[in-house]
Amino acid sequence: MNQPSIAHQIRQSLLDRFLSYVAIDTQSDPKSTSYPSTEKQFTLLRLLHDQLLELGVTSVSLEPKGYVLAQISATAGYEDRPALGLIAHVDTSPDFSGQDVHPQIIEDYAGEAIPLGTTAELTAREFPELMELLGHTLITTDGTTLLGADDKAGVAEIMEAVRYIMAHPELPHGKICIGFTPDEEIGAGVDHFDVKKFGADFAFTVDGGREGELEYENFNAASAKVVATGRSIHPGYAKGKLVNAIEVIYLLHASLPHYARPEFTEGYEGFYHLTHFSGDVERAEAEYIIRDHNRGLFEEKKTYLEQIAAEINAAYKRPVIQVEIKDSYYNMYDQVAPHAEMIERAKQAMTLAGVTPRISPIRGGTDGARLSYMGLPCPNLFTGGANFHGKYEYASLDTMCRAVETLVHLVTEA
Ligand SMILES: [Zn+2]
Structure with missing residues (x-):
């Protein structure tokens, strides 16, 4: 008898979780002088803290500066394996409203134009990448807000991977470190990130876009x-x-x-x-x-x-x-290159999840780039979201499910 894939098993739970996170307004504010820049980011941070405890993760903390840090100890006998970290940011872009997000769910997308309220349309003519998503379930905005897949898709995917791993103690793993950060969209996401307390030897931000994206080169x-x-x-x-x-x-x-x-x-x-x-x-x-x-x-x-x-x-x-x-x-590549085996590991995890790796240089910076120079090499992985920071933002639930499966393979020892 064939076991249903991880992606299949977590699908409904991932969707519900994602929808519950995007319902929380977590917009950051570049004009603020406090840290995190907006108090409302704590609403989601507190929820994540509590949910990690409910999932059975015992070492969880909510830092005063707005970081959730959690650790899942290594399976007995696997303590010598590298400690791997997964990181996502809870805030959404100040460029567009993230308040009262009302997502639309389009099942079995067939390439049609998707109305976003009465004023806009999501079309494959304008966004040809959509043609890669035929048959997928898409989550879009209603045209009045951004969606918040950047980066609540990453947050939800990490949480589902944790849920799966905690429910499957037979899957051995080294130490797993989880980090949720504020204020990434205003360039301050790792200002107070405690790399030492986080405890990972190598980490991945889950903050990319298209299926298979693996990014470990960015601009200087x-x-x-x-x-x-x-x-x-x-x-x-x-x-x-x-x-x-x-x-x-x-x-x-x-x-x-x-x-x-x-x-x-x-x-x-x-x-x-x-x-x-x-x-x-x-x-x-x-x-x-x-x-x-x-x-x-x-x-x-x-x-x-x-x-x-x-x-x-x-x-x-x-x-x-x-x-x-x-x-x-600076370009994180110089910090990541000495750990080429981690890039191989990420590619392998994707392949196991039925995902084709797509490696391309980032024409910008990431929190991972800064972390890499703070002593934590940190490439970026896909989430399944697209068109970030505006009303045309959408996510593929199918890709999101494969992202969770990728994360599970990435942090467990097959
Ligand atoms: Zn992001």
């Missing part, structure tokens, strides 16, 4: 602030005297490679992105972000910007332009 990132100081002189009598701060910034900008910009790059191609400009003849300011997966090319991009500024100053024979560059985060 820096920001640059450029200030030009001009000298305003009557333009009729300006020869040899006027310094136009706007022109100075323009010189710098025009010297950057024209096609190394976000709108012309993809994959592993890095860029300079002008995010702000303001100014007049007397003073002008520009801000850039600089991105590259390759650390060497990243350093070169930064150096090049400084070099152009130095050339401009030399040409004007006075310090008309100043560049200040600050690193933001």
Whole structure:
């Protein structure tokens, strides 16, 4: 007799759990000065804390800064195995409302347009990835809010994996560490994360999108602030005297490679992105972000910007332009690479769950990238959600089920 798959066994429970989590508004707030940024995130954090205890996990804590940390001890005889962590964030994006989320459930999706209330439609014409989900059960918004699959899909999947593992003590495993974090969407998700207390040797964030996504490369990132100081002189009598701060910034900008910009790059191609400009003849300011997966090319991009500024100053024979560059985060790859066996393990877990691994570089940063440089190597895994941060957000229940099955295979020892 064939045993029903894990994905099949947890399906209804996962759906109910996900719907109950998205019903809780956990939007974070970039303008807040408290941590976590919004008190309402504690509603879900407290619930997760209590539910982990109910599932029989004995070591669970809710930290004052808004982290739920839990540990499931290793099966007897498996204490020497690496301690693996699973992490997801409870907050939703400040970009779109997460209040009164009323999901729609579309069974057996056949490629049709899905109305999102009266004002919008989710169509495969606009979102061709939907054609990979024919026959799936989709969970969408009603057009008035985001869905919150980012990252409540990840939260629900980790909780279902825990439930399954606790109900199957015959499945041996090393120590398993669970972490739920606040404020990821405002870039502060791991500000107070206690890597030591978390207790894992290696972890995964469950915060990706499409089925099979496994991400362990992200950008190296820096920001640059450029200030030009001009000298305003009557333009009729300006020869040899006027310094136009706007022109100075323009010189710098025009010297950057024209096609190394976000709108012309993809994959592993890095860029300079002008995010702000303001100014007049007397003073002008520009801000850039600089991105590259390759650390060497990243350093070169930064150096090049400084070099152009130095050339401009030399040409004007006075310090008309100043560049200040600050690193933001680095590619996690350098931290993950020494643990290649963990990437293999993740791929194998997917294969066991009937999922084809899809490895691609992240063109951004993740909490996992920051954790990787805090001593916890931390790639990212798919959740089954898509179109995050707006009303077109949706999730595939079928993919979510396979994510749970992947997690179970990932943290248990077959
Ligand atoms: Zn997320």
